[in-house]
Amino acid sequence: MPENQKQSIHTKQDASAQAGASQKGVMGWVEDRFNLGGMKSFITHKQVPLHRHSLWYYLGGMTLFFFVVQVTTGILLLFYYRPSAESAFESVQFIMTEVRFGWLIRSIHSWSANLMVAGAFLHLFSVFFMKAYRKPREMTWVSGVIMLFLAMGFGFSGYLLPWNELAFFATKVGTEIVAVVPLVGKALMEFLRGGEDVTGATLTRFFAIHVAILPAIFVSLLGFHLMVVQVQGMSVPPGVEKKEKSLRYMPFFPNFLLRDLLGWIIALGCLVAIAALFPWELGVKADPFASAPAGIKPEWYFVFMFQTLKYIPARLWIVDGEIVGVLGFGLIAAAVIFVPFIHKKTDHPKTNRIFNLIGVIAIIYIIVISAISYMSVE
Amino acid sequence: MGNLMKKNIIAMLCSVSVMYISAQTNALAQDATSESPNSCIWCHQEIGDELAEPIVAMEHDAHASKGLSCVDCHGGDPTAGFDEDETAAMNPAKGYIGVPSRKEIPQFCARCHSDPNYMRKYNPRVSTDQYDRYKTSIHGQKLAQGDSKVATCVDCHGAHGVFEVNDPRAKVFAINIPQTCGNCHSDSDYMDGYGISTRQVDDFKKGVHGIALLEKGDQAAPACNDCHGNHGAVPPGVPSIGFVCGQCHLNNSELFRSSPHMQAFAEEELPECETCHSNHDIEPPTDSMIGIGDESMCIDCHSEGSTGFEVAEILHAKIDTLKQNIVEADSLVAVASRAGMEVSEAVFSLSDANQSLIKSRTMAHALSVERLDEVTKEGNTQANSALSIGIAALDELQFRRKGLALSLVFIFVLAVGVYMKIREVDKRMDV
Structure with a gap:
């Protein structure tokens, strides 16, 4: 080990020991062992740039807040939820009618799930337009996009869990779409469904994915994402960077964190109000032998893809239209993940304009197509 | 061009x-x-x-x-x-x-259609008694007397171009039957001299059965032949009307037979069901048909002070009470449901209460206060259960709203506190 590095470690340990020695009781005991002083020193030294786009920095924290709400309410729901075709619906009904504040917990869980996905989408677009994915933050973007896809996976798997009619048929349609993927589609569909059809086996499978597999992957990525954000700090948009030579900064702790906290408190107030005034409906229990009700639609964040698949002709030259659609969305998803590696010349105004245009078109497309789908009479 | x-x-x-x-x-x-x-x-x-x-x-x-x-x-x-x-x-x-001449037609068709051995080749389940039954019908009797205007096989089934009975193109397909019978029976000139009304089909179209069959397309609803017979068509006599209606309305018919009305109607030679419900233009029955109100059928025979009058009043009151209880519970549950409350148990109870209301209307035909009481009691219990759930749901709704208001006040105070802190910290740190 180089001498200067050893010295640095010794200096840190000494500083920590001194801090521990200066503090008594529990805090001193903790400081002696975990060097919280170092962490505190890091946080207090971290600076957040202040400019006209700084507001967008709060979206990541907001999405994180909704995720924390999801984890908390999800754990509470687990106390009563029973993942089987025979008892899932009844257990959710029990939560909503018999368990004290069960209705509120479930309603918050459902609303917060949607707000979390919405927050993640907004965060993604804000980062996209601010070109915050440019070097050295490529992997922050990649992990963030994957987390957005995982959040959509959370939504898809969680939607089925109450085992109601709408969820059952939406899952049936959703998993059917997976089957069109060439070569592995059918196997993938059967893997997701736990058989040929959507049954109780699908429910237990989705439950495992929703409460164990996705959270494990998500939390790992989240840890990485937060770590790199802390280490690399907030990105300043290229335009701001050039124009504002003397950029102002704000300490992350406590100034930025307090603002984050204010946002979370306001979000909590809104979430509680929405959840209480518009409790998430349970609907009627799924009946696999009943015919599908009219107007089956997936969750709102899948609607633009669902509607697009409807517009693609059944046959495109010699290829099945649905295959083209599904593969097309797969390619777009991959392209979104690899944006930092596709768009490297972020200091080039022309390419920036092209990418901004692509982003605007994507937003307009998603909004317009979703609106058409919701307004169309089935 | x-x-x-x-x-x-x-x-x-x-x-x-x-x-x-x-x-x-x-x-x-x-x-x-x-x-x-x-x-x-x-x-x-x-x-x-x-x-x-x-x-x-x-x-x-x-x-x-x-x-x-x-x-x-x-x-x-x-x-x-x-x-x-x-x-x-x-x-x-x-x-x-x-x-064949018109008089010969039934026998002409019967050569095959009355021969079980022959008919079995084409349809083992087909009946072969049409001709025998036709001979017992008014049509058959009059034909035998030399009246060739009456309906024979070809008038209802066609001569060439005969369709199977269950073929919608057939003149004897359920929905087409009123028109087929009406071809003659609604023609006042053609029916002149027979001394029967020619309004049956028009009346039938206005009645519950006609609306169900012809407007709603419900093929289970009765057409002319279901009450009068087809090949052996005759007007049902007074003693058999209860049985005719009882083919479908089994419970009503049996309860009527066990009621005091059975003997009284027989003595007065009143045509059972038809006395209150009419025949072709049967209107949808209402609860006001029973009781002592203006639309009551009971007061046509029972005058004030008689036992029948009292029983009618009690029966109506019991059904009406149940109905009111259901309406009250239903509206309360609907309010709670619209407010987003989970009231599926109340909906089940209301469904049971409505079932009891239907049963009570049927039970009214027995004219027994005790028997009706059993049914309405069960219905009232279910309606009250739904009402209790609805009240509890609305109470819970109020509790939620107050809780929400309190929570929002707390959250607002917290937000203001944090905002003040931000200002204080910003000022102190010169941000």
Whole structure:
């Protein structure tokens, strides 16, 4: 080990020991062992740039807040939820009618799930337009996009869990779409469904994915994402960077964190109000032998893809239209993940304009197509 | 486009049509079973006009579809007569019968349709008693007396071009029956002299059964034949009306038979169900038909102070109370449901209460206060249960709203506190 590095470690340990020695009781005991002083020193030294786009920095924290709400309410729901075709619906009904504040917990869980996905989408677009994915933050973007896809996976798997009619048929349609993927589609569909059809086996499978597999992957990525954000700090948009030579900064702790906290408190107030005034409906229990009700639609964040698949002709030259659609969305998803590696010349105004245009078109497309789908009479 | 071209096109279309019809009839000129030439078709087609009509009609005929041909009903020799010697084909020595007179028609059809051995070949389940039953009907009796205006087989089923009964094109398909019967029975000129009303079909169309059958297309609803019979059609007599209605309204009929009305109606020669509900123009029954109100049927016979009058009043009150309880619970549960409260248990209870209300309306036919009480009690229990759930849901809703308001006040105070802190920290740190 180089001498200067050893010295640095010794200096840190000494500083920590001194801090521990200066503090008594529990805090001193903790400081002696975990060097919280170092962490505190890091946080207090971290600076957040202040400019006209700084507001967008709060979206990541907001999405994180909704995720924390999801984890908390999800754990509470687990106390009563029973993942089987025979008892899932009844257990959710029990939560909503018999368990004290069960209705509120479930309603918050459902609303917060949607707000979390919405927050993640907004965060993604804000980062996209601010070109915050440019070097050295490529992997922050990649992990963030994957987390957005995982959040959509959370939504898809969680939607089925109450085992109601709408969820059952939406899952049936959703998993059917997976089957069109060439070569592995059918196997993938059967893997997701736990058989040929959507049954109780699908429910237990989705439950495992929703409460164990996705959270494990998500939390790992989240840890990485937060770590790199802390280490690399907030990105300043290229335009701001050039124009504002003397950029102002704000300490992350406590100034930025307090603002984050204010946002979370306001979000909590809104979430509680929405959840209480518009409790998430349970609907009627799924009946696999009943015919599908009219107007089956997936969750709102899948609607633009669902509607697009409807517009693609059944046959495109010699290829099945649905295959083209599904593969097309797969390619777009991959392209979104690899944006930092596709768009490297972020200091080039022309390419920036092209990418901004692509982003605007994507937003307009998603909004317009979703609106058409919701307004169309089935 | 010039007139000449138009004429040419029309002429061309006519030629194509003639060629097509000719090809069709030529194909029919082959015996359906043996594929040998059929002189009946050949000759009738040659003569044309109304003599050719049966050929077209037979194209979709139920008999033809089973392989039967002209000769199977009319006899004769379809292999002869191609030399324009029609007597060879229509030779009585070869069994030629020709066109039966109206009086002969039932017997003509019965040659096959009354023969179980013959009919079994085509449909093992088909009944073969139509002719026997026809003879017992008013139509059959009058025909035997020489009245050829009455309906025979062909008037309802058609002669050539007969469709199976369950074929929607058949004149005897459930939805078409009122019109088929009405062809004669609604024609006042045709029915002149028989001394019966010609309003039955019009009345039927206005009644619950007619609306269900003809407007809603409910084929389970009764048509004329379900009450009057088809081949053995007669107006149901006073003693049999209860049984006729009881074919479908079984419980009502049985309860009526166990009620004090049964004997009283028999003594007064009142036509059971029809006395209160009418016959063809049956209106949807209402709860006000029972009781002592203006629309009550009971007060037509029972005057104030009589036992019947008292019972009618009690029966109405019991049904009405149950109905009111259901309405009250239903509206409360609906309010709670619209507010987003989970009230599925109350909905189940209301469904049970409504079931009891239906049962109580049926039970009213027994005219027993005790028996009705059993049913309404159960319904009231369910309605009260739904009401309690609805009240609890609305209480819970109020609790939630107050809780929400309190929470929002707390959250607001917290937010203001944090905001003040931000200002203080920003000022202190000069941000």
